[in-house]
Amino acid sequence: MATLGADLAYLERAKKGEFDLTWLNETRSEWGVRAKPSRVGLTLRDISIGSYGEVPDRAPLRTMAPRGSDVEAGVPDMGYTINEKSEVWSDNVLELYEEAVSRQWSATRDIPWTELPELPADIEHAMCQLSTVLSEVEMVAADFPAKWLWRINHDFVEAKMFLCTQVMDEARHTEVFRKRALAGGGGLGRARAVVEQFLKLILDAESYDEGSALMHLLGEGVVLSLFRAGELLAPSAVEKRIFRLCTQDEARHVAYGTMHLRYRLERDPSLAEDFHSYLDRGEELISVLFTTPEVVEPTAILAAGGVKQAEELALGAADILRVRMIEEYLQRCEHAGLDRRGRIRLPEALLEGVAHLSRGAGDQGAADHVA
Ligand SMILES: [Fe+2]
Ligand SMILES: [Fe+2]
Numbered sequence: 001m002a003t004l005g006a007d008l009a010y011l012e013r014a015k016k017g018e019f020d021l022t023w024l025n026e027t028r029s030e031w032g033v034r035a036k037p038s039r040v041g042l043t044l045r046d047i048s049i050g051s052y053g054e055v056p057d058r059a060p061l062r063t064m065a066p067r068g069s070d071v072e073a074g075v076p077d078m079g080y081t082i083n084e085k086s087e088v089w090s091d092n093v094l095e096l097y098e099e100a101v102s103r104q105w106s107a108t109r110d111i112p113w114t115e116l117p118e119l120p121a122d123i124e125h126a127m128c129q130l131s132t133v134l135s136e137v138e139m140v141a142a143d144f145p146a147k148w149l150w151r152i153n154h155d156f157v158e159a160k161m162f163l164c165t166q167v168m169d170e171a172r173h174t175e176v177f178r179k180r181a182l183a184g185g186g187g188l189g190r191a192r193a194v195v196e197q198f199l200k201l202i203l204d205a206e207s208y209d210e211g212s213a214l215m216h217l218l219g220e221g222v223v224l225s226l227f228r229a230g231e232l233l234a235p236s237a238v239e240k241r242i243f244r245l246c247t248q249d250e251a252r253h254v255a256y257g258t259m260h261l262r263y264r265l266e267r268d269p270s271l272a273e274d275f276h277s278y279l280d281r282g283e284e285l286i287s288v289l290f291t292t293p294e295v296v297e298p299t300a301i302l303a304a305g306g307v308k309q310a311e312e313l314a315l316g317a318a319d320i321l322r323v324r325m326i327e328e329y330l331q332r333c334e335h336a337g338l339d340r341r342g343r344i345r346l347p348e349a350l351l352e353g354v355a356h357l358s359r360g361a362g363d364q365g366a367a368d369h370v371a
Pocket of ligand 2: 141170220249250253
């Protein structure tokens with residue numbers, strides 16, 4: 001291993017008071033750029049000023065040197081593979097980072113666990129099965145960014161920082177659903193291979209483009225729609241609070257994914273076909289979810305208020321969720337600049353009730369789903 005090369009001669013000089021001071025006298029970085037705090041404090045947007053706010057479209061170096069600093073010649077190459085801004089950037093990433101930091105919550109303290117009521121056995125089982133699935137799928141949304149983080153050029157540090165917040169958010173989501181499964185005595189339910197196969201698709205994605213489309217846009221979009229249905233599904237104030245807090249976090253991840261894809265496609269529209277092909281494969285997730293009893297049945301039972309009631313309603317409640325999920329997903333794609341309406345790969349039976357399936361129709365309200 002090469003030595004790092006400590007300069008002992010410098011130590012001798014410094015001991016005699018002979019300082020180097022070239023870092024002080026020969027600085028080329030921008031002097032006198034003073035960031036002013038805004039109403040909430042000193043935000044990333046507040047410090048995006050002067051040359052420090054300029055994020056290069058293509059990173060000139062592959063180092064960990066802070067963007068805007070004076071970089072010494074001979075810095076090592078960190079081997080980053082994501083060196084184009086459009087591969088990870090989104091116009092809202094600075095604000096999303098700030099929001100993530102200010103809205104962290106604790107699955108230990110912020111959920112009223114002591115108020116968890118004794119629920120009828122079927123409801124408790126249903127909540128525990130849903131918690132099992134969620135605890136299972138949430139962690140891939142930490143594993144995926146973590147897998148790609150070190151490959152992203154340091155010049156895009158704000159995007160990296162946002163992905164770090166996502167990793168923490170997903171740890172908390174995994175935690176809160178694991179805790180819910182154990183808090184009411186039902187324990188963990190069943191993990192299905194088909195669900196794991198989709199998670200593997202995300203983890204094994206050959207590019208960030210592919211993984212981000214499958215996860216930020218599709219997978220997390222589906223989960224966001226489910227969390228938003230929390231008022232309908234939650235059997236008590238405990239689950240209501242869990243779903244509400246998770247919704248805030250999940251909306252950020254999906255907002256990043258949607259706006260990132262939009263940023264990417266605006267700069268290179270020729271990539272649209274690649275993204276279509278990732279989603280052609282990924283949409284099978286929706287088919288899998290709505291044909292897996294461990295997902296469909298707990299949802300139907302929670303929404304109806306019991307097994308008997310759910311059997312009477314059949315797929316009534318699950319159908320409402322399915323239609324909402326698919327419509328929100330299509331709107332998100334449209335907002336990102338990718339029209340999936342004429343191309344969605346779902347069996348007819350699962351598209352029943354979905355509005356505006358013809359190409360280019362029904363774009364209203366898409367923006368609501370990305371903030
Ligand atoms: Fe999550
Ligand atoms: Fe997420």
